[in-house]
Amino acid sequence: MIGKLNHIAIATPNLDEATKTYANILGVKISAPQDQFEHGVRVVFIEIPNTKIELLEPLGENSPVEKFLEKNKKGGIHHICFEVEDIDHAILRLEKDGATVLGDGKAKIGAHGKPVIFLHPKDFNGTLIELEEVSK
Amino acid sequence: MIGKLNHIAIATPNLDEATKTYANILGVKISAPQDQFEHGVRVVFIEIPNTKIELLEPLGENSPVEKFLEKNKKGGIHHICFEVEDIDHAILRLEKDGATVLGDGKAKIGAHGKPVIFLHPKDFNGTLIELEEVSK
Numbered sequence: 001m002i003g004k005l006n007h008i009a010i011a012t013p014n015l016d017e018a019t020k021t022y023a024n025i026l027g028v029k030i031s032a033p034q035d036q037f038e039h040g041v042r043v044v045f046i047e048i049p050n051t052k053i054e055l056l057e058p059l060g061e062n063s064p065v066e067k068f069l070e071k072n073k074k075g076g077i078h079h080i081c082f083e084v085e086d087i088d089h090a091i092l093r094l095e096k097d098g099a100t101v102l103g104d105g106k107a108k109i110g111a112h113g114k115p116v117i118f119l120h121p122k123d124f125n126g127t128l129i130e131l132e133e134v135s136k
Numbered sequence: 137m138i139g140k141l142n143h144i145a146i147a148t149p150n151l152d153e154a155t156k157t158y159a160n161i162l163g164v165k166i167s168a169p170q171d172q173f174e175h176g177v178r179v180v181f182i183e184i185p186n187t188k189i190e191l192l193e194p195l196g197e198n199s200p201v202e203k204f205l206e207k208n209k210k211g212g213i214h215h216i217c218f219e220v221e222d223i224d225h226a227i228l229r230l231e232k233d234g235a236t237v238l239g240d241g242k243a244k245i246g247a248h249g250k251p252v253i254f255l256h257p258k259d260f261n262g263t264l265i266e267l268e269e270v271s272k
Contacts, residue, residue: 001163004186008144008216012261021259025233026218027137048218050140050186055261075261077213080144082162082184097161123157125148125191125211 001090002082006132007052011065012075015057019044022055039111040064079128087115087133099123137226138218142268143188147201148211151193155180158191175247176200215264223251223269235259243269
């Protein structure tokens with residue numbers, strides 16, 4: 001059902017510092033930071049040859065990244081995102097197979113302007129998984 | 137410096153159960169499990185269109201995954217692996233730039249039969265990064 005790995009999202013308490021580390025030590029090119037108020041994150045995108053990495057810093061109140069950083073002070077991998085062709089079909093199949101779609105169970109417009117859902121980590125070995133529709 | 141994302145490694149306390157979840161819920165094809173005694177893991181490989189996922193279960197004593205599972209009972213993302221063309225060159229550059237190469241600082245033959253190193257998570261927002269040489 002799932003397609004490509006769209007991105008790995010890594011949370012950090014200090015985006016500027018993380019950006020410098022990735023640029024200087026791993027030698028990757030990094031986008032300018034974007035404030036995504038509606039998602040509660042400040043984000044930079046790192047293009048690598050076959051996928052993307054996103055570095056996330058909490059932005060504003062009730063950021064979804066804030067709670068994660070309380071448990072993981074230095075940061076860590078927040079979620080991974082796979083592409084699907086039809087997110088409504090994916091939701092039906094996931095619920096039939098016993099996975100838990102977070103929120104109200106319906107797709108929302110995600111950080112890339114495309115419909116996304118998040119799956120509860122309890123069903124996937126503690127890994128928060130995002131699915132993003134790529135066809136529409 | 138880094139090239140493709142080679143794989144995401146996800147640790148699990150129960151490989152059979154994790155395998156079923158990934159196969160049934162996410163609809164991916166999964167290899168037969170392999171016991172890699174020298175690396176202290178039992179592993180299955182999941183091919184997705186642009187990269188791989190590896191599910192890891194501790195094997196034998198002193199498994200590097202055991203300590204991780206003590207802190208993360210349900211499992212979680214253990215490390216991510218990027219490809220490099222020349223691992224000795226990468227080590228020189230990383231040490232010059234202040235990163236910490238784990239172990240004795242020299243490349244070892246990894247789970248895919250190729251030279252690898254691991255970088256200390258403290259330098260990368262709590263993310264354990266493996267580098268694997270792909271050219272030789």
